[in-house]
Amino acid sequence: MIIRASKGLTFEDVLLVPRRSSITSRQQVDTSTRLTEKIRINIPVISANMDTVTETAMAIAMAKVGGIGIIHRFMPIDLHVKQIKQVKRAQAVMVENPYTININANVEQVRESMRRYHVGGLVVTDENGKVMGIITTRDINLVPDNLKLVKEIMTGLDRLVTIKANFMLEEARRLLFENRIEKLPVVNPDGTLRGLITAQDVLKPLKNPFAALDEKGRLRVGAAIGVTHGEMERAAALLEAGADVLVLDIAHGHADHCVNMVRELRKQFPNSQIIAGNVASREGAQELAEAGADAIKVGIGPGSICTTRLVTGFGVPQLTAIIDSAQGVKDSGRNIPLIADGGIQKAGDMVKALAAGAETVMIGSMFAGTEEAPGSPVIRDGQKVKVVRGMASLAATMGRRISEQNHDESAEDSEDWMKVVPEGVEAVVPYRGNVGEVLHQLIGGLRSGLSYGGAHNIFELQENAEFIEITPAGIRESGSHDVKRL
Numbered sequence: 001m002i003i004r005a006s007k008g009l010t011f012e013d014v015l016l017v018p019r020r021s022s023i024t025s026r027q028q029v030d031t032s033t034r035l036t037e038k039i040r041i042n043i044p045v046i047s048a049n050m051d052t053v054t055e056t057a058m059a060i061a062m063a064k065v066g067g068i069g070i071i072h073r074f075m076p077i078d079l080h081v082k083q084i085k086q087v088k089r090a091q092a093v094m095v096e097n098p099y100t101i102n103i104n105a106n107v108e109q110v111r112e113s114m115r116r117y118h119v120g121g122l123v124v125t126d127e128n129g130k131v132m133g134i135i136t137t138r139d140i141n142l143v144p145d146n147l148k149l150v151k152e153i154m155t156g157l158d159r160l161v162t163i164k165a166n167f168m169l170e171e172a173r174r175l176l177f178e179n180r181i182e183k184l185p186v187v188n189p190d191g192t193l194r195g196l197i198t199a200q201d202v203l204k205p206l207k208n209p210f211a212a213l214d215e216k217g218r219l220r221v222g223a224a225i226g227v228t229h230g231e232m233e234r235a236a237a238l239l240e241a242g243a244d245v246l247v248l249d250i251a252h253g254h255a256d257h258c259v260n261m262v263r264e265l266r267k268q269f270p271n272s273q274i275i276a277g278n279v280a281s282r283e284g285a286q287e288l289a290e291a292g293a294d295a296i297k298v299g300i301g302p303g304s305i306c307t308t309r310l311v312t313g314f315g316v317p318q319l320t321a322i323i324d325s326a327q328g329v330k331d332s333g334r335n336i337p338l339i340a341d342g343g344i345q346k347a348g349d350m351v352k353a354l355a356a357g358a359e360t361v362m363i364g365s366m367f368a369g370t371e372e373a374p375g376s377p378v379i380r381d382g383q384k385v386k387v388v389r390g391m392a393s394l395a396a397t398m399g400r401r402i403s404e405q406n407h408d409e410s411a412e413d414s415e416d417w418m419k420v421v422p423e424g425v426e427a428v429v430p431y432r433g434n435v436g437e438v439l440h441q442l443i444g445g446l447r448s449g450l451s452y453g454g455a456h457n458i459f460e461l462q463e464n465a466e467f468i469e470i471t472p473a474g475i476r477e478s479g480s481h482d483v484k485r486l
């Protein structure tokens, strides 16, 4: 048996000592950070993979302001894939299924199609769907003969500029600019049409300059997976649908099945980004890093709806868990980021988590009350509220079992529900409007925090950080006190 001499600390137990600062405006600081070894996002905030927090709407809203949402895994694979695709399409640069016209059509038919679909250009295809050219209003405006054939006046393959289906946004922008063209057909390897990019579409990402975008200019999104039978198949389908990152999410991540799954994912999908967790110890973080994870999620029991520590007696206060895990990653010899998952209720908690060594924070209940979280608000005691539930709560576990039974004859029968030992609760949180508003407050706090820390960015915040442990009197002094709040 070991009894640690040092105390385990959490956010409320400490404050950060202010540092000399040369920052004169909150705008001078950089809030960008690493989500994984290879993915950067513009704000260090991730919405939790919980079924009362992140589905399509939340993931879209998070990515638009520069963070990312992780869509939970408690749904059939086809629905999970559909949600990922919806996020990817939400701000897509490429139009899928653009309007086409057959190469043997005539000018009259082109005019008719353009009028009907309100477009200024049509991709020309042959009977097999192969791209043969493009025709725009410029080509037909001055043609006197309505029966003239498309193939006689279109921009044909000899002059047509196209781009491959796996294009990068920058390449599309360059081709449109260098060739002074308005439309760029996207072509599959077999010559069939994949989509169309217009000059206007390429400008879309500039409208949300902070958004988290992939190389194709689409919003970034992550997806959670588990370790049970069928999850490898889920992983493959999610990556194929465009998920930027997989989050292997196990309550106790420092376990054989989690470590083995990270190794297997690494082997089967060598180019994918994999987040693994949760852990709360130096050894746990080290082992997942050595197994090949691209980021480690830290937190056993700090979440607002978690009862793991009460039910099992296990857990590590979150600030200590972050500091220990950061050491574990160092021990592994890898330079991968940590995600502090759970227990963030105030902007100051986030600043402390980042200063302690995390590069992002994952948030559940604080976002569960927002418009974008799944479910509708209800009125409780005259107040507008939304439901949040721990993924190991009785309600969530029973819900999953019912859905598993519907999909799998061999799933446990109803008597087994009696055996559920919940490690989370179901609760209500105040309705908080749009998540963008909540994030605005959080990021405002972070910008101020960086300035107090004499830091231009999160890396400098960590370098400069000095924590001071405080007493219950210090905690009392830290909030508003001895006044009657309005």
Ligand code: XMP
Pocket (backbone or CB within 6 Å): 048, 049, 050, 278, 299, 300, 301, 302, 303, 304, 305, 306, 307, 308, 309, 341, 342, 343, 344, 362, 363, 364, 365, 366, 389, 390, 391, 392, 393, 423, 424, 425
């Ligand atoms: P917050 O505090 O942001 O925490 O609501 C969200 C995180 O809590 C974890 N989580 C659970 N932990 N039992 C637990 O012990 C549960 O039922 C449960 N559900 C969610 C999870 O890591 C999430 O991101």
